Amino acid sequence: MNCCTILIFLIITLVTGVVFLWLYLYLNHFRIKYFDLRMLFPGKRKPAEVGSYYDTWHERYEEVYGSTIQSYRSENIALLHEYIMQSAGIKDGIKILDAGCGVCGPAIYFAGKRDINIDAITVSQKQADVAAENIIKAGLEHKISVRHADFHQVDKLFPENSFDLILFLESYGHAYNHEKLIKAATKVLKKGGHIYIKDYFKKDLPGSLLQRQLIRMGIKNMNNVYRYNTPDLYHTIYILRQLNFELKWLRIPDIPEWDGNKVIQKFHEKNNIAFYNGKDELYDQNNGRFIVDPYEMLFYKR
Numbered sequence: 493m494n495c496c497t498i499l500i501f502l503i504i505t506l507v508t509g510v511v512f513l514w515l516y517l518y519l520n521h522f523r524i525k526y527f528d529l530r531m532l533f534p535g536k537r538k539p540a541e542v543g544s545y546y547d548t549w550h551e552r553y554e555e556v557y558g559s560t561i562q563s564y565r566s567e568n569i570a571l572l573h574e575y576i577m578q579s580a581g582i583k584d585g586i587k588i589l590d591a592g593c594g595v596c597g598p599a600i601y602f603a604g605k606r607d608i609n610i611d612a613i614t615v616s617q618k619q620a621d622v623a624a625e626n627i628i629k630a631g632l633e634h635k636i637s638v639r640h641a642d643f644h645q646v647d648k649l650f651p652e653n654s655f656d657l658i659l660f661l662e663s664y665g666h667a668y669n670h671e672k673l674i675k676a677a678t679k680v681l682k683k684g685g686h687i688y689i690k691d692y693f694k695k696d697l698p699g700s701l702l703q704r705q706l707i708r709m710g711i712k713n714m715n716n717v718y719r720y721n722t723p724d725l726y727h728t729i730y731i732l733r734q735l736n737f738e739l740k741w742l743r744i745p746d747i748p749e750w751d752g753n754k755v756i757q758k759f760h761e762k763n764n765i766a767f768y769n770g771k772d773e774l775y776d777q778n779n780g781r782f783i784v785d786p787y788e789m790l791f792y793k794r
């Protein structure tokens with residue numbers, strides 16, 4: 493083999509490598525409006541894993557978050573609860589499914605303020621036990637009942653047309669199959685009922701491939717840390733529209749006295765969590781926001 497052949501071989505290898513690297517990065521961001529290649533490979537964090545995560549981490553959450561485990565929150569948690577009651581349309585006389593209820597901090601607040609009936613479910617046995625105690629302490633057993641269950645199976649737990657409103661308060665993102673979850677929820681929701689979702693969604697920035705790859709890497713790490721399957725906003729709207737829902741509104745939560753991510757940061761510091769190996773500050777500053785976007789939305793079942 494002479495030098496010329498070796499040189500040609502090296503150039504071909506280099507060019508092939510660059511093409512494959514580019515294809516890899518490109519395909520990872522390849523979206524045809526409502527279709528995302530990654531949808532073919534739904535998230536891997538299954539309910540059993542999510543449940544044992546919350547069983548194990550219960551005390552750590554309780555210490556920093558109290559009884560409302562929501563990261564996008566107000567300094568004064570009552571203000572967040574009031575805001576959600578307004579946004580989701582929680583009014584006297586309705587029947588609510590709190591899908592992914594934690595230890596029932598929000599459910600207890602809502603039931604203390606309104607004449608409502610709530611079925612609450614969590615995939616963590618530990619949370620279900622603590623929630624049951626919290627409900628008794630609040631004297632609200634006649635209004636809230638909690639159980640340990642997987643929300644992908646709600647259609648097997650409750651009769652059809654049971655609820656006026658289904659709440660997903662930072663719980664929707666844990667679903668391993670968002671389509672399956674919404675299909676099940678649709679069955680137990682009455683015609684004319686509502687689904688309210690407040691959660692974090694994948695950030696969709698018009699940046700360079702490298703910037704987008706960095707965001708993707710952060711989301712992947714976040715999913716691993718929190719046992720999340722961070723949803724795609726457009727895919728979520730698409731799923732609900734396919735099931736004959738009407739999107740009433742969608743916005744970044746305008747909560748009073750936003751805590752500026754203080755509670756998340758405290759939780760990260762206490763538990764040594766970093767999405768970018770301790771260099772989070774380099775990547776958290778996209779437009780002053782995070783690697784995911786908080787949204788809330790209300791859907792109406794036709």
Ligand SMILES: C[S@@+](CC[C@H](N)C(=O)[O-])C[C@H]1O[C@@H](n2cnc3c(N)ncnc32)[C@H](O)[C@@H]1O
Binds near residue numbers: 542543546
């Ligand atoms: C971030 S916490 C939010 C808790 C509560 N909504 C609140 O505001 O305090 C997420 C909750 O979703 C629940 N969850 C996650 N996956 C679930 C599943 N497959 N079925 C039922 N609950 C689930 C978890 O058990 C946990 O209670």
